[in-house]
Amino acid sequence: MLSLRIAARFLRRSPVQSALIAAGIAVGIGVQVFLGSLIISLQQNLVDETIGSSPQVTVAAAEEGEPVTVTEAVRASLEGDDRVVAVVPVRTFSAIYRGDGASAPLQVVGGELGELDTIYDISGRTLKGAATLAGDDVLVGKEFAATNGLEPGDRAVFVLPDGAESRRTVAAVFDFGTAAANQTFAFVPATFAAEVLGHAPDQVTAVELQVADVFASVAVADDLRGDPALAGTTVSEWQSENEDLLSALQSQSTSSYTIQFFVLVAVALGIASTLAISAVQKTRQIGILKAMGMRDAKAGRIFLWQATLLGVTGAAAGVGVGLALIALFSRFAATFTIDPQWAFVALSFAVGVAVALLSSVIPSRRTSKLDPIEVIQGG
Amino acid sequence: MAEQLLVAEGLGKTYGDVVTTVALSDVAFALERGEFASIVGQSGSGKSTLLNLIGLLDTPTTGSVSLDGKETTALGRSGRTRLRNELLGFVFQFHHLLPEFSVLENVVMPGLVGGGSEKALRPRAEEVLALLGLEGLEDKNANQLSGGQKQRVAIARALLNRPALVLADEPTGNLDTANTALVYELFRKVNAELGTAFLIVTHDRAVAQQTDRILEVSDGRLVQDVRNEFGAPSG
Ligand SMILES: Nc1ncnc2c1ncn2[C@@H]1O[C@H](COP(=O)(O)OP(=O)(O)OP(=O)(O)O)[C@@H](O)[C@H]1O
Ligand SMILES: [Mg+2]
Numbered sequence: 001m002l003s004l005r006i007a008a009r010f011l012r013r014s015p016v017q018s019a020l021i022a023a024g025i026a027v028g029i030g031v032q033v034f035l036g037s038l039i040i041s042l043q044q045n046l047v048d049e050t051i052g053s054s055p056q057v058t059v060a061a062a063e064e065g066e067p068v069t070v071t072e073a074v075r076a077s078l079e080g081d082d083r084v085v086a087v088v089p090v091r092t093f094s095a096i097y098r099g100d101g102a103s104a105p106l107q108v109v110g111g112e113l114g115e116l117d118t119i120y121d122i123s124g125r126t127l128k129g130a131a132t133l134a135g136d137d138v139l140v141g142k143e144f145a146a147t148n149g150l151e152p153g154d155r156a157v158f159v160l161p162d163g164a165e166s167r168r169t170v171a172a173v174f175d176f177g178t179a180a181a182n183q184t185f186a187f188v189p190a191t192f193a194a195e196v197l198g199h200a201p202d203q204v205t206a207v208e209l210q211v212a213d214v215f216a217s218v219a220v221a222d223d224l225r226g227d228p229a230l231a232g233t234t235v236s237e238w239q240s241e242n243e244d245l246l247s248a249l250q251s252q253s254t255s256s257y258t259i260q261f262f263v264l265v266a267v268a269l270g271i272a273s274t275l276a277i278s279a280v281q282k283t284r285q286i287g288i289l290k291a292m293g294m295r296d297a298k299a300g301r302i303f304l305w306q307a308t309l310l311g312v313t314g315a316a317a318g319v320g321v322g323l324a325l326i327a328l329f330s331r332f333a334a335t336f337t338i339d340p341q342w343a344f345v346a347l348s349f350a351v352g353v354a355v356a357l358l359s360s361v362i363p364s365r366r367t368s369k370l371d372p373i374e375v376i377q378g379g
Numbered sequence: 380m381a382e383q384l385l386v387a388e389g390l391g392k393t394y395g396d397v398v399t400t401v402a403l404s405d406v407a408f409a410l411e412r413g414e415f416a417s418i419v420g421q422s423g424s425g426k427s428t429l430l431n432l433i434g435l436l437d438t439p440t441t442g443s444v445s446l447d448g449k450e451t452t453a454l455g456r457s458g459r460t461r462l463r464n465e466l467l468g469f470v471f472q473f474h475h476l477l478p479e480f481s482v483l484e485n486v487v488m489p490g491l492v493g494g495g496s497e498k499a500l501r502p503r504a505e506e507v508l509a510l511l512g513l514e515g516l517e518d519k520n521a522n523q524l525s526g527g528q529k530q531r532v533a534i535a536r537a538l539l540n541r542p543a544l545v546l547a548d549e550p551t552g553n554l555d556t557a558n559t560a561l562v563y564e565l566f567r568k569v570n571a572e573l574g575t576a577f578l579i580v581t582h583d584r585a586v587a588q589q590t591d592r593i594l595e596v597s598d599g600r601l602v603q604d605v606r607n608e609f610g611a612p613s614g
Binding site for chain 2 (some may be wrong): 002007009010012013098244284285287288289290291292293294295298372374375377
């Protein structure tokens with residue numbers, strides 16, 4: 001522990017120099033914590049926006065256009081997987097809205113409102129009217145309603161797949177956050193959709209699922225594919241339909257790693273050069289300590305300890321800086337919340353300390369090799 | 380203990396590979412426990428070289444050094460480092476105090492280096508400081524002392540581990556006459572009270588005259604080794 005004590009004294013002897021290195025580490029780790037949390041939150045936000053409010057795994061009939069029969073066994077299978085947080089049977093068909101001289105294609109989804117809410121949260125995203133799905137209710141999106149001048153209570157005419165017309169009442173207008181979704185989707189009661197599609201009560205177009213961790217959907221889908229209860233169905237996950245998004249996320253991560261890597265390299269070079277200078281400045285002291293009998297390894301450890309002390313204080317301060325930046329950014333700049341990523345924060349801290357230790361290798365080596373005679377003869 | 384404290388045999392040192400300087404050649408002498416001796420000689424004659432070889436700070440090109448009955452030539456770096464801590468105390472022309480530490484911490488440092496605890500070493504350090512007339516300076520920073528005080532602290536440090544031999548290379552080279560006289564007085568006192576042997580390098584004949592034995596080095600050779608009957612302290 002003598003090495004630690006000497007290291008602490010050496011650092012305290014030049015407080016400005018020590019504070020500057022610690023500050024350097026702090027800035028580096030702070031940027032690291034902030035940037036890492038920003039990117040992770042940004043990606044989570046993006047994924048949530050894109051996939052969060054849509055099914056992540058879909059079970060449909062193997063043969064296109066055929067219904068899936070939701071037996072007790074099928075339900076039990078789907079609800080039995082504890083990674084699955086929502087199971088929503090839907091009946092979907094295309095329809096055309098016919099207004100005064102204008103028409104617009106729609107993707108109509110039929111289901112129980114309570115179940116649909118678990119994925120789409122229609123009730124929570126209702127702008128106008130009351131979200132209900134009974135009788136001749138239809139729920140339409142914000143942009144669709146605006147383009148076609150529809151308000152809750154208005155009657156709207158839809159042309160069904162078989163060419164028949166159906167008059168329905170707009171119960172509510174929802175906003176899913178994206179114009180495309182608001183333009184495309186409309187919701188109707190499950191019974192009405194069954195009528196349109198000619199489905200028996202236990203038949204649906206597809207069963208849509210949500211999983212707790214959106215990236216676990218591949219594994220969940222794989223497991224379902226091997227489930228005998230689901231024979232005759234085809235299971236798909238969001239990844240296979242969102243390759244562009246995935247590659248965008250991937251390249252975002254890559255560029256963030258690159259920035260972080262170079263920040264760390266800069267930090268390492270800073271610590272290494274300052275420690276090297278410090279080692280030179282303390283040559284006389286090291287020499288005399290060795291003359292009085294300090295072993296080489298112990299002398300070398302002085303700089304390892306200096307690096308540890310600087311690394312730990314600097315990295316701890318860096319975590320503080322990073323969290324402060326996150327708080328500031330969340331408060332003033334972000335349109336979404338940045339959550340501090342604790343695992344990443346811990347990793348950054350460890351990396352900061354490790355980089356400091358690594359940078360001390362050369363000065364430590366130098367110190368341990370120093371021959372006391374060099375100092376004694378030098379006067 | 381009949382054994383000699385120090386035995387140097389055929390000691391030689393040559394510096395350089397291409398252009399070689401023979402700094403010391405074929406030096407042989409022995410030192411008893413508790414002896415008070417000096418090494419004199421012209422500048423560049425090899426005094427420091429000899430002292431550094433005896434102090435295990437440098438390795439000889441030829442010959443051997445035995446300390447306290449232990450042959451040191453075969454010892455590795457760590458073995459010599461350990462012997463330095465246990466057997467030897469050093470006083471140099473420059474005090475070489477650690478400016479980061481207090482007077483007391485500087486004095487206990489050889490004990491800490493040897494694995495002791497500050498608490499256990501403190502009484503001994505205070506005793507040595509008192510012996511050198513430095514009471515009350517324990518908590519001062521090493522930088523806050525006068526030149527003479529610094530050198531006395533360096534001497535206190537050299538004495539902490541109760542070395543059998545103190546090697547001093549021009550210990551008063553940076554001091555005025557009053558402080559020089561004080562340092563030699565203290566060396567004598569320590570020699571008398573603790574039985575510590577001293578080997579002091581000096582180019583000052585007058586100083587050498589006050590020691591019990593004078594070794595003279597010239598051109599890297601030991602040319603004279605005389606007992607000095609006038610050296611004993613007056614009285
Ligand atoms: N590291 C070295 N490399 C090469 N030559 C050296 C080295 N150290 C000493 N010498 C040479 O060895 C000789 C003896 O040097 P040394 O330092 O022992 O002399 P000294 O008697 O202590 O002199 P001074 O009274 O000036 O201190 C000198 O000629 C010196 O130039
Ligand atoms: Mg010399």
